[in-house]
Amino acid sequence: MEIKTDIQENTKIIMISGSLDGKTAPEAQEKIIPLIEPDNILVVDLSNCKYVSSAGLRLLLMIAKQVPSKNCKLFLTGLTEEVKDVMDMTGFSNFFKIYGTVKEACDMGASCT
Amino acid sequence: MQRIDAHSTHKYGDFKLRIGKPLPFGATIVPGGVNFSVYSSYATSCELLLFNKHETNPFGIIPFTNDFRIGNVFTMVVFDIDYENIEYGYRMDGPFDPGSGHRFDKTKILMDPYAKLIGGRDIFGEKPDWDDPYQHRARILYDDFDWENDHPLETPVEDLVIYEMHVRGFTKHKSSKVKYPGTFAAIREKIPYLKELKINCVELMPIHEFDEFENSRISPVTGQMLLNYWGYSNLGYFAPKAGLAATGKYGMQADELKALIKDLHKNNIEVILDVVFNHTAEGNEKGPYISYRGIDNKTYYMLTPEGYYYNFSGCGNTLNCNNPITRNMILDCLRYWATDYHIDGFRFDLASILGRNQDGAPMHSPPLLEVLAFDPILAKCKLIAEAWDAGGLYQVGSFPSWGRWAEWNGKYRDDLRKFLKGNGSSGAMSQRLQGSPDLYQWQQRGACASINFITAHDGFTLMDLVSYNGKHNEANGENNNDGGNDNDSWNCGFEGETDDPNIANLRKKQIKNAVTMLLISQGTPMILSGDEMGNTQWGNNNAYCQDNEISWLDWNMTEKNSELLNYFKKMIAFRHKHPVLRSNTHFRNYDYAGSGYPDISWHGTKAWYTDWSNNSILAFLLCGKHAKQGKVQDNYFYAAMNMHWEMHGFELPKLPVNMSWYVFANTDVAPPFDICEPGQEYLMENQNEFLVGPRSIIILIGK
Structure with a gap:
């Protein structure tokens, strides 16, 4: 797993590639949590993330639960069909705003602010 | 703040350990590690085996030294393990002396009776690796599902219309047009249909982990593979069946089932589980070692004085329900499903076994049934007994209830069927329509002690009840000897499917008559899934092994038999409208x-x-x-x-x-x-x- 961030003003695009699972989630958590700063827009791009396990989904949900307290917005983008289906079937997708592309998410973020 | 006990105190090889806590039993994620706890009254030693997922050989074998034993409980915390990607099992040593009830075998890898997830049959019907010595593999569950404000519905029992369904059969047929047929997720896609039908409770046939390959074989008649499709044969009581979840291959079956229950609750539909505490999948003395037999044979099973297995279940063994330890396991299990899965009620398969003593004799006040009746956590759960067993105990009207237990009213089914075909009794029928006061009033039990049904998974579907005089179970490969013979059915003039419009119309009318009587009876009605669309099993009245079109609902029938579906919908709505x-x-x-x-x-x-x-x-x-x-x-x-x-x-x-x-x-x-x-x-x-x-x-x- 690899994480790259692209910061544009108050929008932070977090690109996760590889697998987000029990092995990699702790590292992802360490890198992502500090990015939750007041009034930010966080876009997590999963288009290069082929597998998100139960632990990975739990990490994403934990982030989603933390962002409101810092008045941040969180968007997920680029989910593969399989990841999206797993999130739907296990109820995780109820907690997220999900968009097809980073651009769509950024536009939505911009219109929210 | 970090807990001060989140650090190891012992080492074994590369494993960092700490003395565990006996409660809760099972494998529990704790800060820094996993707490393992398993009990055995007679084991002399125990080892924990850790596997990478799907691997045959363990990467770690850790003995429970004396430090790690409290009473009869073996418990330790293992630190720094990747809980998501491991499987665990136990090996126990102790006496092998069947005459005394002991069958320890230290070579067998045993599944934790409290396993919350079980791997090994991740995809339904996918052929297992028979060479794997550990077939049903305990896994660790992260049980932090976000229920938000969901709560069991606590619908008054008199207001329920129960819909008995098989998770796989409900949507496995291609006509269901769902994305992942035969799964928990697929039921969510069909919630609009259930809402339109206006049922407000689904009773799921067994969803605990079972082995569909138990006793699998090729049908000599059809050449098709016969599986244990219904699943009345538990491997573990705490784990949902992976193969019934589209996400089972990712080990996310618990989340998928919880998401379904949460969604059903949002739509005011309760969930009752069909639970099978009468026997396990280990069979008799010739059966495999899966868990209980190798952990505490004498505790978990009813044994004859010679050490053989009593067979009140008809399935080889009988769970020793009124042994105090087994009894606690059952209570732990039901409490777990009520709290962690928000289950609204339970239907107990062959429940009369739960009232038998350790030597098999029926008890006057069985402690297990009493405990369940008065348990504070289960207090609002529906408790429904199938009030008979395969050992000849028939307790419809006399099941020990403490005013709490309801019963599948087998007499209701029989009297209604007889009346429907014109050779019943008006007197008996009048009792059934009133909620069977002849059976329940003398014990101060209300009308809803009676779960009224005409059809259930056992026996004919409603369409087959009016289309066949006799069962046609040849495809089951037992020379048509399996399945009940007392069907009280009538084929309306021709055995099986026919083009004769007069017969077809009479059958439809008889189906409408049946469901009318069911829904105007006092007591709680239960409908067999598919009856509303005229589902047929082609006369098979025991389709437990048919994982194919015989059992799967053909959704095209909702159009072909729209007349019946319409009638069911309005009749159910009528019942809801009229208190x-x-x-x-x-x-x-x-x-x-x-x-x-x-x-x-x-x-x-x-x-x-x-x-x-x-x-x-x-x-x-x-x-x-x-x-x-x-x-x-x-x-x-x-x-x-x-x-x-x-x-x-x-x-x-x-x-x-x-x-x-x-x-x-x-x-x-x-x-x-x-x-x-x-x-x-x-x-x-x-x-x-x-x-x-x-x-x-x-x-x-x-x-």
């Missing part, structure tokens, strides 16, 4: 509301006169002012049932002034006049008499 049909107390047979009418009165072809010797004709009137013991006002309700093959005129009882009779349903006429939208009944011209067609039922509303 007079949903009392949980028994009728008193007199007027205590000052209406001039008793709460219930019996009639026949003459009003206020019932010829109890005529066993095919019966009519009754419910006074709307007595609805819910006079607490609410409802319409007057009248039903006339003519199960004779000729038409009969029924003189109607007079209504109070300013009220008239309106027709809600008449099964003798073709749609759209067979049934109305509830509330849109049409006024009768002749208020004095109704000609009820042959084998027909009419329902009138007085308003």
Whole structure:
């Protein structure tokens, strides 16, 4: 797993590639949590993330639960069909705003602010 | 703040350990590691085996030294393990002395009886690796599902309409047009259908982990693989079946099932689980070591004085339900499903076994049943007994209940079926329509002690009940010897499917008659999934092994039999609309509301006169002012049932002034006049008499 961030003003695009699972989630958590700063827009791009396990989904949900307290917005983008289906079937997708592309998410973020 | 016990105190090889906590039993994620806890009354030693997922050989074998044993519980915390990607098992040593009840074998890898996830059969029907010495593999669950504000619904039992369904069979057929057929997720896609049908409770046939390959074989008749499709054979009591979840291959079956339950609750649909505490999948002395046999054979199983397995279940062994330790496991299990899965109720398969002593004798006040009746966590859960077992104990009407337990009313099924085909008893039928006071009133049990049903997974579907005189189970490969013979069915003149329109119409009418009687009976009705669309199993009355079109619902039938589906929907809606049909107390047979009418009165072809010797004709009137013991006002309700093959005129009882009779349903006429939208009944011209067609039922509303 690899994480790259692209910061544009108050929008932070977090690109996760590889697998987000029990092995990699702790590292992802360490890198992502500090990015939750007041009034930010966080876009997590999963288009290069082929597998998100139960632990990975739990990490994403934990982030989603933390962002409101810092008045941040969180968007997920680029989910593969399989990841999206797993999130739907296990109820995780109820907690997220999900968009097809980073651009769509950024536009939505911009219109929210 | 970090806990001060989140650090290891012991080492074994590369493993960092700490003395564990015995409670809760099972594998629990704790800060820094996993707490393992397993008990055995007779084991002399125990080892924990850790595997990478799917691997045959363990990457770690850690003995529980004496430090790690508290009483009879082996417990340790193992730090720094990737809980998501491991599987664990135990090996136990102890006496092998079947005559004394012990069958320890230290070479066998044993699954944790408290495993919350079980791998090994991740995809339903996918051929297992038979060389793997550890077939059913305990896994670790992160149980932090976000329920938000979900809560069990606690719907009054008298208001339920239960829909008994098989998770896989409900959507496995390609006609279901769902994305992941045969899964928990697929049921969520069908919630709009369930809402339209207006059922408000699904009873799921076994969803605990089972092995569909148990006793799998090729049918000598059809050449198809026969599986344990129904799943009445538990491997573990705490784990949902992975193969029933689309996400089972990712180990996310628990989340998928919870998401389904949460969504059903949002739509006001309760969830009852069919639980099988009467035996396990380990069979008799020739069966495999999966868990219980190698952990504590004498504790978990009822054994003969010679150490063989009692077989009150008909499945090789009998769970030792009234052993205090096994009893606690059952209680732990039900509490777990009620709290962690928000389950609304349980239906206990062959529940009479739960009332047998350790030597098999039926008990007067079985401690297990009493504990469940009074348990504070289960207090609002429905408890439903299948009040018989395969050892000959039949307790319909006498199941030890403490006023808490309801029963699958087998007598209701039998009396209704007989009446439906015209050779029943009006007297018995009158009891069944009233919630079987003959069975329950003397014990101060209400009408909803009776779960009323005409069909269930065991036996014919409703379409087959009116299409076959005898069972046709040849495809099961047992020379048609399996399955019940007391079906009380009638084929309406031809055995099996036919193009004869007269027979087809009579069958439809009989189905409407059956569901009408079911839904106007006091007590809690249960419908077998698929009956509303005329589902057939082609005469197979024991389709437990048929993972194919015999069992799967063909959704094309909703169009082909739209007439039936429409009738079911309106009949269910009618029951919901009329509280007079949903009392949980028994009728008193007199007027205590000052209406001039008793709460219930019996009639026949003459009003206020019932010829109890005529066993095919019966009519009754419910006074709307007595609805819910006079607490609410409802319409007057009248039903006339003519199960004779000729038409009969029924003189109607007079209504109070300013009220008239309106027709809600008449099964003798073709749609759209067979049934109305509830509330849109049409006024009768002749208020004095109704000609009820042959084998027909009419329902009138007085308003």
